[in-house]
Amino acid sequence: MSDEDRSSKTEQPTDKKIRDTVEKGNLPVSREAPILASLLAAMAFLTFHVQDGSAQLLLALKSTMENPLQWELETGADGLHVLEMLAVQMGRFIMPATLLFAGAGILASLLQNPPQINFERIAPKASNVSLSSGFRRIFGLRGVTEFGKAMFKFVAIGVVVGSILVSGFPTMVKAMYADPVLMPELILQMAMKLLSGVSIATILLVAADIGLSRLHWKRDLMMSKQEIKDEAKQMEGDPMVKARQRQIARDRTRRRMMAEVPKATLVIANPTHYAIALRYVREEGGAPIVVAKGTDLLALKIREIAEANDVPVLEDKLLARSMYDHVEIDQMIPPQFFKAVAEIIYYLYTRSGTKMGVATA
Structure with a gap:
């Protein structure tokens, strides 16, 4: 040396x-x-x-x-x-x-x-x-x-x-x-x-x-x-590498969500800042599952894909904002939202057979 x-x-x-x-x-x-x-x-x-x-x-x-x-x-x-x-x-x-x-x-x-x-x-x-x-x-x-x-x-x-x-x-x-x-x-x-x-x-x-x-x-x-x-x-990880890894993970999650939006039952929006896509099939059992969620540009993209695939989009500002902070992708909605979401699903089922674009709950 x-x-x-x-x-x-x-x-x-x-x-x-x-x-x-x-x-x-x-x-x-x-x-x-x-x-x-x-x-x-x-x-x-x-x-x-x-x-x-x-x-x-x-x-x-x-x-x-x-x-x-x-x-x-x-x-x-x-x-x-x-x-x-x-x-x-x-x-x-x-x-x-x-x-x-x-x-x-x-x-x-x-x-x-x-x-x-x-x-x-x-x-x-x-x-x-x-x-x-x-x-x-x-x-x-x-x-x-x-x-x-x-x-x-x-x-x-x-x-x-x-x-x-x-x-x-x-x-x-x-x-x-x-x-x-x-x-x-x-x-x-x-x-x-x-x-x-x-x-x-x-x-x-x-x-x-x-x-x-x-x-x-x-x-x-x-x-x-x-x-x-x-x-x-080395112990904590290079910040640039970690940021790149997080960006890659977000991109993968975003692409997976966009692929699941056409399979959703409905989308709850606020009206352009938040969007929550839910899937509910009675035969599958259980509560509705969150297939996608996003804010701002991602929320607009979710709405765009949903409307292109005839998935009903309902605007409920308070519900959309509250759900965004408490729901996770690929998981059932928490119990505190059961009643509100059930009313929306019931509303959709009563109008079954009608193609809906944007409705207001």
Whole structure:
């Protein structure tokens, strides 16, 4: 991203931008947290298992090596059987370490972000092999941050390891003249000190890395004012598109109404501003159904089609105006108009057989 693009992104990300980013699997992740988890898993393995586990492994190997005659090694299958027995013993010793490291790595990821499956993150991208993108990743702000973290790790771990070795140098010199049986214990103690020191330094690095990763993530989500406007349009719909859709819907409704007017039983008008076309067939049952309604030019068009198809048009200003606000297309008239419309229909039926153009109710 260029500096110009970056400078235009001055607005905080919207909830939708954050939600879409999370759904795509783009989450702030500290790469140092799994390393700290591995160090803690190693400390737990050395503290709780290595002594007992190594003692059991030593006994198993001792019983194997001290009495080699108990194993038949006449064929390749016999040799394979012995190797399988040794592999089982080694597996019992190594399996707790494997489970600890795997569990620590998974826990480090779960504590940072909830788990999710997203195949878009592993899809091939041209930017991953782009020289310009790679240059920006290496020499950009993120690359500088990664370089700073690497230098901190190098210096901190070097200082910790150096100080521990210097302080333990007299002990290591004395161990050269001590009983060899004590060497494993001495090595274990030295390893625990090294791991403890490195873990403390890594805790500081992880705390800083988590903060920086979330800071970079939030910075990358910053939006420009135009992006916020575009997102609002996308969520609410483009006004021009919505207006066009409404216009298309009105045109379709108008054409459908005009096609139904010749089937109407009567039209109630006022006299040029409102027009309501009703269909009532006694055999069909139910109340009269509104097949069309309109005002001004549309009302005149309804009257014109009705008169051309010999549909009676009756002028009742108050009824037409009142019905227009309360009736809906393709629905029966509300009960409050039953009486007034029934009187008009009765009037028409009493004059059955007479072709009516315009009558006044």
